[in-house]
Amino acid sequence: MSTSLSDRLTAELSGLRESGLLIHPRVLDSASRARTRVDGREVVNLASNNYLGFADHPALKARAAEYLERWGVGAGAVRTIAGTLRIHEEFESQLAAFKHTGSALVLHSGFTTNQGVLGALLRDGDLVVSDELNHASIIDGLRLTKATKKVYKHADPDDLERLLKEHDTDGLKLVVTDGVFSMDGDVAPLDRLVEVARRHGAVTYVDDAHGSGVMGESGRGTVHHFGFEYADDVIQVGTLSKAWGGVGGYAAGHGDLRQLLINRARPYLFSTAQAPATVGALSAALDEVQRDPTLMARLWDNTRYFKAELQGLGFDIFGSTTPITPVIFGEAPAAFEASRLLFERGVFAVGLGFPTVPRGLARIRNIVTAEHTRDDLDHALQAYAEVGRKLSIIS
Structure with a gap:
């Protein structure tokens, strides 16, 4: 007898519940800001990726409203049929100029971008060598290709070189890495990785989801930070x-x-174009980060302060050097309990366990933004001190 849908759902959810990994997302009752309302409670928000405070920024909202009024709520079609509005191409030219690259194309998400670009580039007979801690979207994107796939030790140029030597090919060779790793907050050693890739005729592919807007001049990204932005053998996504x-x-x-x-990326070919209001907001974001250098300065000032204070309290932040600041709690139940206790103290910071992070390295991932005030951070630090001592993580 075949398994019913009800039985499958019950079994899967029971397994998650018994392992302590069943997720119940909290609900925001106001815009995503440094202080917001979550499940009816006023909290300091350390859970969002809103690094520059743009999610509710007046300049972005004004441009979004302008584009909405002029261009409507939607594009009405996929880009290759009748969905390419003039504003789409203007924004892509703006983005290429900002990134210092020969071209740029916008897709619907970072996840589908990895699927689309890797699928368009890689063929049978090609070789791709990927960092072992790369994002899930890279892993899933590579599964869809027929290229030979190898994994190198995290951020290890020597292991990368070994694999490129052992698995040479006449096809395209692609080295794939995150720019900033989303769970640990460390930065890929792009200077050494690109050097190794070039010795073996390989292209370097950098997923800069957490580096763009954070690293480099005016947030141009990790590739810019290491000086490779004009290089034709480096791809940024x-x-x-x-x-x-x-x-x-x-x-x-x-x-x-x-x-x-445009011709080969399936998520681009088979998805309706971005809404005009989104294009307007993004265009304003690129203008604003170049107009106001204090955004980046505040982001990094807050980052340095928060990390130093957490370490001073005795927390393990896993060597992070970016605004992503993990606090290690060990097993998932401890991280989830810490998250609950922090929330009771007015701090929204989410616990993460296996399979998002390895077993034994469950954590709370904190992200500091340019919008946080020193009072916000001090409130969070006081809560962390109380929770850490309650759970015997610190003394």
């Missing part, structure tokens, strides 16, 4: 939903990359 405050993904790089993706 990422999301427009974190630091940039909107939604969508992008691919930027070689001048011909955009045209290939």
